[in-house]
Amino acid sequence: MHAVLLARTPIARRVVSQSVRCLASKPPPPPKVPAMEPQRPPPPAPAPSPSLPSLDFAPSTEEEMRRERTGARSSKDSLSSIERRRRFMARGAMLVAVIGAGVETWYMGRDWEADELKAKKLRIEDAPSTRWGRTKERFTSMFDFFTEPLWPELLPPPLPGQMQKPYTLLVSVDDLLVTSTWDRQHGWRTAKRPGVDYFLAYLSQFYEIVIFTTQYHYTATPIIEKLDPYQFYISYRLFRDATRSINGQPIKDLTYLNRDLSKVILLDAHPEHISAQPENAVVIPKWTGEVRDKGLIAMIPFLESIAIYKPQDVRPILEAYHGQDIPIEYAKKEAEATRKHIEEWENNRRGFSTSSFTLSNLFGGPGQPQNTSPVPPTYLEQKRREAQLQYQEEQSYIHANKDNFDRLIKEDQEAMAKEMSGTFWGVAEAFLRGGPPKKEGEGAQPKAGKGSEVSVPVTDGKTSP
Numbered sequence: 001m002h003a004v005l006l007a008r009t010p011i012a013r014r015v016v017s018q019s020v021r022c023l024a025s026k027p028p029p030p031p032k033v034p035a036m037e038p039q040r041p042p043p044p045a046p047a048p049s050p051s052l053p054s055l056d057f058a059p060s061t062e063e064e065m066r067r068e069r070t071g072a073r074s075s076k077d078s079l080s081s082i083e084r085r086r087r088f089m090a091r092g093a094m095l096v097a098v099i100g101a102g103v104e105t106w107y108m109g110r111d112w113e114a115d116e117l118k119a120k121k122l123r124i125e126d127a128p129s130t131r132w133g134r135t136k137e138r139f140t141s142m143f144d145f146f147t148e149p150l151w152p153e154l155l156p157p158p159l160p161g162q163m164q165k166p167y168t169l170l171v172s173v174d175d176l177l178v179t180s181t182w183d184r185q186h187g188w189r190t191a192k193r194p195g196v197d198y199f200l201a202y203l204s205q206f207y208e209i210v211i212f213t214t215q216y217h218y219t220a221t222p223i224i225e226k227l228d229p230y231q232f233y234i235s236y237r238l239f240r241d242a243t244r245s246i247n248g249q250p251i252k253d254l255t256y257l258n259r260d261l262s263k264v265i266l267l268d269a270h271p272e273h274i275s276a277q278p279e280n281a282v283v284i285p286k287w288t289g290e291v292r293d294k295g296l297i298a299m300i301p302f303l304e305s306i307a308i309y310k311p312q313d314v315r316p317i318l319e320a321y322h323g324q325d326i327p328i329e330y331a332k333k334e335a336e337a338t339r340k341h342i343e344e345w346e347n348n349r350r351g352f353s354t355s356s357f358t359l360s361n362l363f364g365g366p367g368q369p370q371n372t373s374p375v376p377p378t379y380l381e382q383k384r385r386e387a388q389l390q391y392q393e394e395q396s397y398i399h400a401n402k403d404n405f406d407r408l409i410k411e412d413q414e415a416m417a418k419e420m421s422g423t424f425w426g427v428a429e430a431f432l433r434g435g436p437p438k439k440e441g442e443g444a445q446p447k448a449g450k451g452s453e454v455s456v457p458v459t460d461g462k463t464s465p
Contacts, residue, residue, distance in 0.1 A: 108135040119152065121255045150241040153258040155210070167307055167314070168264045169207035170238075170252070171200075173215065175269040175286040177296075178223055190223055193287045195297040197227075202300060202391050204233040206307030212238040212266070214250045214273060230398065230405050244276070251276050262313040265303070279315045282326065298327035301334065308383045334380070341378050 079087070109131035117127060120141065128137050158164040171177065180190045200209060213220050217239040228234045243250040252268070253276040254261055266281040268274050274281035287293055302321075306314055321329060377385070398405070 105135060108138040110134070147245045149244060149253070149256050152256065154238055154242050154256050155236055155258045157258065165206065165208040166263060166310060167207050168210060168257070168259050169203060169303070170210050170212040170254075170257075170264065170266040172268040172270070172273070173211060173213040173220060173223060175288075176267060176284060177227065179287055179289050181289070190226075191289060192227070193296050194291065194293050199296050199300060200228065200233040201395070202387070203303055203307075205387055205390060206304060207265075208235050209233055210236045210238060212242070212252055214240055214243055214252075214270075216240045229409070232394075232398070243273075246275075253277070254280055262315060265306070265314055265318070267299075279319060282318060282321075295327075302326050302330040304384065304387065305330070305334070305380060308380055337380075338378060342375050345375055 112122075112124065112127050112134065117124060120127075120137075128134050174180075176193070177196050178190050178192055180188055182188050203209065211220075211224055211234055217237075220239055221237070224234065224237055240250060242252075242256070244253045245251070249272055252266065252273050254264055254266065255276075257264065261277065261280055264280050266274055266277070267284055268281060269284055269286045271283050274283065282299075284299065285295055287295065306317060311317060
């Protein structure tokens with residue numbers, strides 16, 4: 001009944017008639033074949049007549065596809081107003097960034113200013129003169145934070161008047177003053193080079209001694225405190241953050257030192273660390289722990305002679321000894337100068353004795369006895385003797401007041417520990433101990449005696465047992 005009602009409408013009758021014709025055009029199903037007989041392929045179905053309608057409404061040819069197009073755009077390729085606005089803003093921001101980069105690049109190529117050259121430690125003769133060179137120099141300086149020293153001036157300004165030593169001596173630590181070894185039984189052990197105490201104490205009369213090491217402060221500070229416990233000899237300390245980094249290698253650049261380079265000498269055991277100013281440096285062979293080593297002591301006569309004679313520029317002197325064994329070559333020159341001084345004194349004495357004329361000689365009286373005084377010391381020997389006496393007086397003073405100095409150091413350490421008790425580290429230490437620190441007499445362990453706490457074992461010329 002329902003099919004009859006649908007057939008009354010013209011559209012329904014057309015669909016029903018097309019379906020009936022399509023079903024009538026289909027071939028009958030193949031007959032069933034017994035299992036024993038081989039199956040034959042079914043005959044090919046006849047092609048549908050073009051006059052008969054098909055239920056496949058998709059066009060099959062390009063002409064039909066063109067004929068079926070209406071000209072409307074697909075929503076798949078269209079952009080909403082929000083997307084168009086975002087794309088427009090992104091392109092605008094990109095354009096502004098390109099224009100800004102171009103303006104900044106052009107501005108980086110401007111002429112040098114006096115304050116800028118001073119901050120970069122450049123002279124107008126050494127600075128790039130082309131626009132591209134100035135742009136490149138200013139662009140690379142943006143990354144100097146990771147490769148340059150932490151401060152533009154590593155040392156404070158020199159002291160006024162006679163308080164400032166005329167020369168500055170930079171001394172490395174690694175393989176020059178000390179050497180360190182490690183094993184499973186003792187861990188790290190540090191040994192002082194033979195004569196290092198005398199080297200620092202004696203030359204501190206002539207030089208402003210500065211420790212310049214490539215170690216970090218937390219590893220080098222305990223060693224330096226053992227070398228100069230009372231802070232009499234070492235004026236300043238420079239660590240890894242005071243070096244430049246070139247291809248990952250720390251370099252000691254003396255232009256950041258805030259000192260006149262004509263009065264600066266750098267002692268180091270690693271040639272790669274002094275590549276910035278080799279004319280100011282002296283490379284000393286590394287010390288590997290020999291007990292009878294004298295390499296450090298042998299450098300004292302050469303260094304004290306420079307401080308005594310006070311040359312205007314130390315760099316030509318260091319250049320004259322470049323590539324030579326300085327202690328041996330200098331000893332030869334000093335011996336030659338002493339020999340000439342003795343010959344000159346003898347010639348002068350002989351000439352004075354032959355040309356002397358007195359009234360007693362004229363009347364036949366006895367002549368004056370010949371001068372039998374010893375050879376007077378040279379200027380260098382005289383100043384050296386004065387420095388030795390001053391060194392002995394200083395050591396006697398330190399020895400006489402050693403207990404007082406140790407007490408002051410202990411009080412400073414206790415005051416620092418008391419200040420640290422209220423900080424984060426003090427709280428962490430109390431947490432690790434399981435409670436606040438106990439007072440003396442309340443079950444706390446007695447304090448160690450003087451000299452029992454040794455954070456870095458340092459011995460003189462040999463590793464500690």
